Amino acid sequence: MADSLARTIPASGVAERASTAGSLLPLVLDQVCYSPHGKPVLQDINLELAHGLRTVILGPNGAGKSLLLRLCHGLIEPTKGRISWAGQSTAAAANRQGMVFQRPVLLRRKVAENIAHALAAKGVRRRDREALVRASLEQAGLTHLAERPARTLSGGEQQRLTIARACVCDPDVLLLDEPSASLDPAAARAVEELVVRIHAAGTRIIMTTHDIAQARRLAEEVIFLHHGRLLEHSPADEFFSAPRDPAAARFIRGELID
Amino acid sequence: MADFQTALLTAIELVIRLDPDLIEIVWLSLKISLLAVTFAALIGLPLGAAIALWRFPGRRVLIILLNAAMGLPPVVVGLVVYLLLSRAGPLGPLGLLFTPTAMVIAQCILVTPIIAALTRQTVTDLHEEYDEYLRSIGCGALRSITTLLWDGRFRLLTAVLAGFGRAIAEVGAVLIVGGNIQHVTRVMTTTIALETSKGNLALALGLGLVLITLAVAVNATATAVSDTARRHHG
Ligand SMILES: Nc1ncnc2c1ncn2[C@@H]1O[C@H](COP(=O)(O)OP(=O)(O)O)[C@@H](O)[C@H]1O
Numbered sequence: 222m223a224d225s226l227a228r229t230i231p232a233s234g235v236a237e238r239a240s241t242a243g244s245l246l247p248l249v250l251d252q253v254c255y256s257p258h259g260k261p262v263l264q265d266i267n268l269e270l271a272h273g274l275r276t277v278i279l280g281p282n283g284a285g286k287s288l289l290l291r292l293c294h295g296l297i298e299p300t301k302g303r304i305s306w307a308g309q310s311t312a313a314a315a316n317r318q319g320m321v322f323q324r325p326v327l328l329r330r331k332v333a334e335n336i337a338h339a340l341a342a343k344g345v346r347r348r349d350r351e352a353l354v355r356a357s358l359e360q361a362g363l364t365h366l367a368e369r370p371a372r373t374l375s376g377g378e379q380q381r382l383t384i385a386r387a388c389v390c391d392p393d394v395l396l397l398d399e400p401s402a403s404l405d406p407a408a409a410r411a412v413e414e415l416v417v418r419i420h421a422a423g424t425r426i427i428m429t430t431h432d433i434a435q436a437r438r439l440a441e442e443v444i445f446l447h448h449g450r451l452l453e454h455s456p457a458d459e460f461f462s463a464p465r466d467p468a469a470a471r472f473i474r475g476e477l478i479d
Numbered sequence: 480m481a482d483f484q485t486a487l488l489t490a491i492e493l494v495i496r497l498d499p500d501l502i503e504i505v506w507l508s509l510k511i512s513l514l515a516v517t518f519a520a521l522i523g524l525p526l527g528a529a530i531a532l533w534r535f536p537g538r539r540v541l542i543i544l545l546n547a548a549m550g551l552p553p554v555v556v557g558l559v560v561y562l563l564l565s566r567a568g569p570l571g572p573l574g575l576l577f578t579p580t581a582m583v584i585a586q587c588i589l590v591t592p593i594i595a596a597l598t599r600q601t602v603t604d605l606h607e608e609y610d611e612y613l614r615s616i617g618c619g620a621l622r623s624i625t626t627l628l629w630d631g632r633f634r635l636l637t638a639v640l641a642g643f644g645r646a647i648a649e650v651g652a653v654l655i656v657g658g659n660i661q662h663v664t665r666v667m668t669t670t671i672a673l674e675t676s677k678g679n680l681a682l683a684l685g686l687g688l689v690l691i692t693l694a695v696a697v698n699a700t701a702t703a704v705s706d707t708a709r710r711h712h713g
C-alpha cells in the first residue's frame with residue numbers, strides 16, 4: 222500500500238511520472254460487448270479506471286479476462302460499445318501502453334535482441350538502443366542472460382523478459398495477462414516483484430489473474446469478471462473483506478462457481 | 480559383376496584424381512543449380528511471404544496451385560521452357576535454347592514453387608504466433624515481414640536446401656532445354672543418362688558418387704540447421 226500512497230501524494234519523482242501516466246487515463250468502457258460469431262462472450266461492460274492504482278481483473282478461466290485486456294489494447298474491436306483512453310481511441314493510445322501476453326511471445330533471437338527489436342519497432346534510433354536495452358535487462362535481473370537465445374530461458378525468466386520488453390519505452394500503462402499463470406511460486410514471486418517495481422516507478426498497472434492469492438498480494442482495486450460480465454469493481458480491501466457480489470464471495474472462498 | 484567392379488574402381492579413381500572431364504561437369508552442374516536456386520529464392524521468399532500475409536481474392540486457389548507445383552514433373556517444365564525458347568517460340572529471338580541459361584531458367588521454375596510454398600507455411604505459422612505482439616509494439620508492415628522472415632531463417636534455409644537438392648538431381652528438364660552438348664550444357668544427371676546408355680559406366684558411376692555425396696551433404700546440412708534451430712530457439 223505504501224507505493225499506492227506515494228502515487229496519490231504529488232511530492233516525488235514518482236508523482237511526476239504518475240502525472241504523465243494520467244494522460245492516458247481515464248480508461249472508459251461504455252456498454253462494451255464482444256460477440257465473435259454472434260455468441261456473446263463479453264457483455265455490457267461499463268468501466269472507468271482513473272486512479273494510479275494497481276488494478277487486478279479477477280475471474281475464473283473463461284471469464285473473458287484475456288479478451289477484455291486485448292479489447293482495451295486495441296488488438297480486437299468490440300462488437301458493440303466504445304472504449305477510450307482519456308478520450309482517445311484504443312489505436313491512438315496503444316503506443317503508450319505495454320502489453321504482456323498470457324503465453325510469452327518471444328522472438329527467435331537473443332534476449333537483448335528481443336528488446337532491441339521492440340525499440341526499433343517503436344522508432345528508437347540504433348545508437349540509443351543499447352543503453353535502453355542494458356537498463357531494461359538490469360531492471361528485470363536478466364543482464365547475465367543477455368546473449369542467450371530467448372526461448373531457452375526458464376518460464377520465469379521468459380516472462381520477466383516479456384515484461385521488461387513491454388516496459389522498455391516507459392509506457393504510461395502496462396497491461397499484463399496472467400503474467401505468472403504457469404510459473405512455480407518462486408518464479409511467480411519474482412514476476413510480482415518486478416511488476417511492483419514498475420508500478421513504483423510510475424507505470425499504471427492493469428493485470429488479470431485467476432489466482433486469488435496473487436490478487437490479494439497485488440491488487441489495489443479489483444474487477445471481478447464472470448461469464449463475460451463485470452460483476453464487481455471495488456477497492457481491494459473491500460473486495461476481499463466484504464465482496465458485494467455473491468459469486469465473487471464464493472470465488473474468494475475458493476468454491477467452484479458456475 | 481566383374482564389369483561393375485572395374486567400372487566402380489575406375490569411377491573412384493576418376494573422382495580421386497579429379498579427372499578434368501568430371502570436374503568440368505560437376506562444376507557446371509553446381510553453377511547452374513546454385514544460380515537457379517539463388518533466383519528461385521529471390522522470387523520464392525518474397526512471394527511465399529506475400530501469399531502468407533496478404534488477403535486477396537483467389538488466395539486459397541493460389542495456395543493449392545503452389546503446393547501442387549512443388550511436384551511439377553521436370554520433363555513437362557522442360558517441354559514448356561523448350562517451346563518458349565525454341566526458334567519459333569515467343570522468347571526464341573533471345574537464342575537461349577541449348578545454353579546453360581536455359582537450364583537455369585528450367586531449374587528455377589522447378590524450384591521456385593518449393594521455396595515459395597515452404598516459405599508461405601513458415602511465415603503463416605510464425606505470423607499466427609507473432610501477430611498480436613507485433614501489432615502491440617506498433618511494428619510497421621515492412622519491419623513485420625522482415626521480422627517473420629528472419630525468425631523463420633532456419634526453416635527457410637532448409638527450404639532453400641530442399642530446392643537445391645531437387646535442382647541438382649533433376650534430369651528431365653535440363654536434358655530437354657540444355658540438349659546435353661559436350662563442354663557446353665552437360666551436367667551430372669544428363670551425363671549419367673547418356674554415358675550409361677553408351678556403356679561408359681565409369682564416368683557415369685563417378686558422377687553418381689559425386690551426386691550422392693552432394694545429396695548426403697545437403698541433407699546433413701539441413702538436419703544440422705534444424706537441430707541448431709531447435710536447440711537454440713525451440
Ligand atoms: N476468438 C474467439 N471466438 C470465440 N470465442 C472466443 C474467442 N476467444 C475467446 N473466446 C471465448 O471467450 C471466453 C473468454 O475467453 P478468455 O478471455 O480467453 O477467458 P479468460 O482469459 O478469462 O480465461 C471463453 O469462453 C473463450 O472460449
Ligand SMILES: [Mg+2]
Nearest residue numbers: 286287323399
Ligand atoms: Mg486468459
